[in-house]
Amino acid sequence: MKVFAIGALLLSAVALTAPPKGDAERGRVAFQKCYACHDMAPDNDVAGPSLHAILGRPIAARPGYDYSPALRRLAKREGRWSEALLDRFVADPETVAPGTAMTFTGMRDPQERADLMAWLRQSAPRLDSTRPDE
């Protein structure tokens, strides 16, 4: 019984510390939540700025897109979209950039966000080659 309890404790510790592994196929589905306002095509700003090659991209830097002061402040503070920052922003935009114009309540599920990141990592270079069927 005691051994069992320790085993369960260890398991839950692992679950707490290991970041969830992302699945790009599920991430493609998760991105549907962003798609209402964002396109992945290089220059296509719609309600939100294009998310083309967003990982590592400078924050609030799409020329011609009218970013909120909140996002410009975030750009001064953080510079670029690291995966960790994007993860926090997507989880709760209002906390990371108070006053942001991105009226998205947040993707709270860490697994869903990990899937989204996996898809973003994979899809950005693919879109770079501008395949006509994308």
Ligand code: HEC
């Ligand atoms: C309801 C519309 C809407 C939805 C849904 C939405 N966004 Fe946004 N997003 C925006 C707007 C508007 C901005 C510009 C924010 C600002 O200027 O404060 C933005 C900005 C961003 C930026 C900053 C881009 C840059 O150029 O620095 C990222 C990254 C982003 N969104 C990611 C996402 C992701 C990922 C999702 C899905 C999980 C998502 N957004 C869902 C409207 C939306």
